Amino acid sequence: MNTSLDSKLNPTPETNTGTKEDCALIFELSQPGRVAYSLPECDVPVSEEEAADWLPAEFKRTDAAALPEVYEVDVIRHYTGLSRRNFGVDNGFYPLGSCTMKYNPKINEDVARYAGFAKIHPYQPVSSVQGALEMMHTLQSDLAALTGMDAVTLQPAAGAHGEWTGLMMIRSYHEERGEHQRTKVIVPDSSHGTNPASATVAGFETVTIPSNAKGMVDLDTLRAAVGSDTAALMLTNPSTLGLFEEQIVEIARIVHEAGGLLYYDGANSNAIMGITRPGDMGFDVVHLNLHKTMSTPHGGGGPGAGPVGVKSILVPYLPAPMVEKLEDGSYGFADPSQASIGRVKAYYGNFGILVRAYAYIRTYGPEGLRRVSECAVLNANYMMARLKDYYEVPFAGPCKHEFVMSGSGLKKYGVRTLDVAKRLLDFGYHPPTIYFPLNVEECIMIEPTETESKETLDGFIDTMIRIAKEAEEDPELLLNAPYTTPVTRLDETNAARKPVLNCACS
Numbered sequence: 001m002n003t004s005l006d007s008k009l010n011p012t013p014e015t016n017t018g019t020k021e022d023c024a025l026i027f028e029l030s031q032p033g034r035v036a037y038s039l040p041e042c043d044v045p046v047s048e049e050e051a052a053d054w055l056p057a058e059f060k061r062t063d064a065a066a067l068p069e070v071y072e073v074d075v076i077r078h079y080t081g082l083s084r085r086n087f088g089v090d091n092g093f094y095p096l097g098s099c100t101m102k103y104n105p106k107i108n109e110d111v112a113r114y115a116g117f118a119k120i121h122p123y124q125p126v127s128s129v130q131g132a133l134e135m136m137h138t139l140q141s142d143l144a145a146l147t148g149m150d151a152v153t154l155q156p157a158a159g160a161h162g163e164w165t166g167l168m169m170i171r172s173y174h175e176e177r178g179e180h181q182r183t184k185v186i187v188p189d190s191s192h193g194t195n196p197a198s199a200t201v202a203g204f205e206t207v208t209i210p211s212n213a214k215g216m217v218d219l220d221t222l223r224a225a226v227g228s229d230t231a232a233l234m235l236t237n238p239s240t241l242g243l244f245e246e247q248i249v250e251i252a253r254i255v256h257e258a259g260g261l262l263y264y265d266g267a268n269s270n271a272i273m274g275i276t277r278p279g280d281m282g283f284d285v286v287h288l289n290l291h292k293t294m295s296t297p298h299g300g301g302g303p304g305a306g307p308v309g310v311k312s313i314l315v316p317y318l319p320a321p322m323v324e325k326l327e328d329g330s331y332g333f334a335d336p337s338q339a340s341i342g343r344v345k346a347y348y349g350n351f352g353i354l355v356r357a358y359a360y361i362r363t364y365g366p367e368g369l370r371r372v373s374e375c376a377v378l379n380a381n382y383m384m385a386r387l388k389d390y391y392e393v394p395f396a397g398p399c400k401h402e403f404v405m406s407g408s409g410l411k412k413y414g415v416r417t418l419d420v421a422k423r424l425l426d427f428g429y430h431p432p433t434i435y436f437p438l439n440v441e442e443c444i445m446i447e448p449t450e451t452e453s454k455e456t457l458d459g460f461i462d463t464m465i466r467i468a469k470e471a472e473e474d475p476e477l478l479l480n481a482p483y484t485t486p487v488t489r490l491d492e493t494n495a496a497r498k499p500v501l502n503c504a505c506s
Contacts (some may be wrong), residue, residue, distance in 0.1 A: 026078045028069035036075045051274040066157075085486055087299075087430050093456050097402045097433040097445025098192065103452075107363065108295065119353050119361035122347040126332055127493050133331035136323045136348065139358045140307075146361075146369070147266070147286045148279020149309030154354055155319045155345040159267055160289030162306030163198035163234070168341045169310065169317040170232050170261050170285065171202060172177050176339060179259070180438055182231040188217050189439045190241050195234045202232055213394040215241045226258035236265040237281065238272070238400035240437045241446075242380065245494035252282025261314075262283065268328055268450065269293045271377055271401035274370025284311045294357035305353035319344045346471060352381055376401040379457060383448055386461045390468040394440055402447035404440050415471040417442040422489060423470070423480035427463045 070078075082227040088094070094101035112118065120129050140152045156162040167185070185199035186207045196206040209225050212218040217235070226233075238244045245251060250345045255262055264278040264286035270293050277288040291298035292306040298304055310318060320336030320343060335341075364372060375399050384393060384403040391405040407417035421431035433445040441498050448457055482488060 003149045004336065006093060017086075023081060023440055026068045026074065029070050029074050029078075032069055034069045034071050034074075035071055035074040046185075047236055057298060066275075077376040082370045092428055093460055095406070095432045095446045095453060095460060096430060097242075097447045098436060098448060099433070100267070100289070100401075100449060101298075101430075102292075102295050102296050102449035103269075104297050104356075105360070105363070108359045110358040112352050117351070122351075127330075130331055131325050135358050136351075136354060137325055137331055139354055139361070140323065142310055142358075142361050143288060143307055144296065146273065146308045147264075147269075147288065148277030148283075148284060150312045151315045151318060151322075152309040152331065152350040153318050153322060154305070154307045155308040155343070155430070156287065156308055157345050157350055158291070158304035159265075159287060159289045159306045160194040160198055160312060162289075162308045162346070163194055163263070163265065164202055165306075165319060165341070166263055166287055166308050166310070167202035167204065167232065168344075169308075169314050170263065171204070172222040172339060173261070174315055180229075181229050182259070184229045185231055185263075186222070186225050188231045188235065188239065190215065190236075190437045190464045192267055193436065195236075196267060197471060199234065211241070213372050214397075215239070216245055216247065216343045219247060219250060219254070222251065222254055226255060226260060226352050228259065230258050230260035232263050232285075234263045235263060235283075236268050236280070238268050238402075240268075241395060241404050241440070242271075242399035242402040242445075243273075243395060243397075244400055248281045256282070257454050267292065268401060270447075271373055273373045275365055275373055279309075279311065284314060285309070290353055290357040294360045296353050296356045296360075303353050305350045305357065305394055307349070317341055321348065323348070340355045356490055372450045373401070376448070379448040379450060379452065380446070382454075383446060383457055383461055387464055390465050391444060401449075402445060404437065405444040405446070406440055407442040407444055410468070410471045411442065413471050413475045414505060415475050417444055418477075418492075419478040419481065420444070420467050420471070422480045423467050423481040424463065426484045429460060429463065 048073075080394070080429075084124055089101055089103050093100055101485070116131055117135075120132055126133070126246050136154055140154060141154045144150065153165070156165045172496045174180070183205055185196075186206040186209060187195045187199070189208055192291050198473050207225055211220055213403060216239075222233075233251070235245070235248075235251070237248055253263055261284040262282055264281075264283040264284050266278070266288040274294070285308065287306045288294075289301065290296060290307065296305070308318075316337040316339040318337075318340060320340045321333035322336075324334040326332050334451070356503045361369070369400060380399050380401055380403050384399055384405070387393075387405060392409050394404065394406055407420055409418070410420070417434045421434050424431045432447075434443060437443060448460075467478065480489060
């Protein structure tokens with residue numbers, strides 16, 4: 001890297017975690033005869049004739065697997081090096097709007113590894129797993145109290161799975177009442193992308209309604225959209241724009257009077273814990289992302305948990321089995337009702353995630369959970385106040401746990417929001433969400449959560465301000481960023497449409 005460019009970049013050593021070193025692939029380190037493993041001898045007597053019958057001939061290898069032949073130290077360094085290129089909340093700030101990425105207290109991990117939780121099996125006799133069942137039963141009650149619902153299922157494996165589960169219950173509810181014409185689910189244009197997708201998978205038709213000038217649900221459009229064919233309204237409150245729907249009680253009345261139900265997308269629950277509850281707003285169904293709100297590691301496809309809570313009218317449709325406390329004080333499983341939509345997940349849900357969420361709730365308690373939300377809201381408003389002079393804020397007023405800015409003002413310099421995101425990588429920050437919500441041009445969606453210090457927030461803010469100034473003074477710098485990462489600027493269009501991942505080594 002030349003000196004002049006290096007002086008422009010100048011990421012601080014504390015935040016610049018990227019490197020642009022060219023490392024040999026593990027296949028390139030391979031040399032015949034090197035071994036990195038030592039497997040124990042088989043302790044089950046098996047003759048060669050028996051072993052030969054285990055697999056049909058067409059499934060047996062004729063040549064050895066094309067694996068690298070390296071020493072153990074090479075394997076360790078290979079995977080350790082890959083892990084250091086990974087970004088996560090344990091090694092940097094992760095301001096990913098719409099997808100709460102908070103620090104995960106390690107006490108949750110310790111509790112999840114207790115032998116009584118980690119080494120049990122769902123096929124054990126119920127009498128031998130009473131502690132685990134009590135934990136699940138208590139968690140069901142805690143989540144019901146937190147959301148204002150009457151009952152909760154822990155089965156769904158993630159948020160979108162919870163959405164689908166809730167919608168299937170809504171569908172069964174209407175069909176059992178003979179209202180088969182209720183085939184439409186209404187979603188605002190600021191809703192999470194999984195909402196219309198989940199509705200479609202559940203067999204519904206999606207009707208999108210626009211936001212008004214304040215970023216809220218347009219009530220007149222909602223009134224015109226509801227009718228005898230309305231099954232439900234899916235809503236996030238606060239919304240993806242980080243705004244609380246001020247007319248939520250009226251929204252609920254409009255939908256209920258039309259015979260529809262309200263579904264609450266709990267992805268943004270980090271803003272309201274201990275302050276208000278979906279059940280009190282008029283919602284009939286809610287899912288919670290335990291892997292977001294309750295601080296469990298997530299990303300990269302898992303793990304997750306999306307428990308669903310319902311009001312009494314939907315209790316008969318809950319998935320089975322449900323953990324219940326029996327008359328003798330022990331814990332077991334309730335018999336499913338005839339209206340139950342059936343099992344939606346193997347066994348009883350992602351148990352390890354449930355343990356972590358239980359530990360999180362018990363650590364904080366009711367007052368602590370409220371404090372979590374208050375700090376998350378405070379942090380978001382602090383960041384928005386400091387950045388509003390450098391990036392456009394399309395909706396005035398205080399935000400909740402997250403806020404949306406726009407980089408459209410940078411377009412006059414030839415700079416897009418994508419370029420800002422790429423430049424952030426040079427300073428060791430994971431970029432915020434920039435492709436969502438769709439109703440804000442050149443959006444920048446930031447959620448700081450409650451777990452970051454003021455110093456961390458200020459460091460990110462200062463970097464965002466610096467990048468805005470760079471866009472004006474030296475836009476070419478942003479257009480070619482990043483410079484310090486193992487892989488620099490990609491052709492994202494081709495990468496998305498024609499992904500090619502291979503390793504061709506001799």
